[in-house]
Amino acid sequence: MNEYKYTEYFEKEVLRKRPYLKKEWCIYVIENAVRSEPQERNRYRFWAPVPEFGNRYLRVITLEDKVTIHNAFPDRDFEP
Template sequence: MVEYKFTDYFENEVLQKRPYLQKEWCIRVIENPIRVEEQENNRFRFFGAIEEIDNRVLRVITLEDKVTIHNAFPDRGFKL
């Protein structure tokens, strides 16, 4: 089983700005993404719908290892 990690930025900034976010949602998106995109600076974007927030799409950004979560937010502009 993969052990997910979280950057200090995620722990101290993201969760503070978005207290409704749950780490479990981020992990769920990474494990079952609708789409994955490589991003600049050796990061990856994972997109997934979260039932608990009315099936809104959550964008989760990881470092290049794809297990260290750096950022997450509802993606208002996501299009399949």
């Protein structure tokens, strides 16, 4: 099992701005992504519906190691 980490930005900004988010949801998205793709600046995007979040899609951004979580937010425009 991967040892997930979090950037300082995620810990101090993302969780502050989106207090409803849970770290375990972010891990769930990475491990159960319906789609993932590289992003600019050596990052990766992952999408998955989260059952505890009303099956809404969450987008999670990691660093290039795919285990350091940098950002997460609901993606209302995502279509699988």
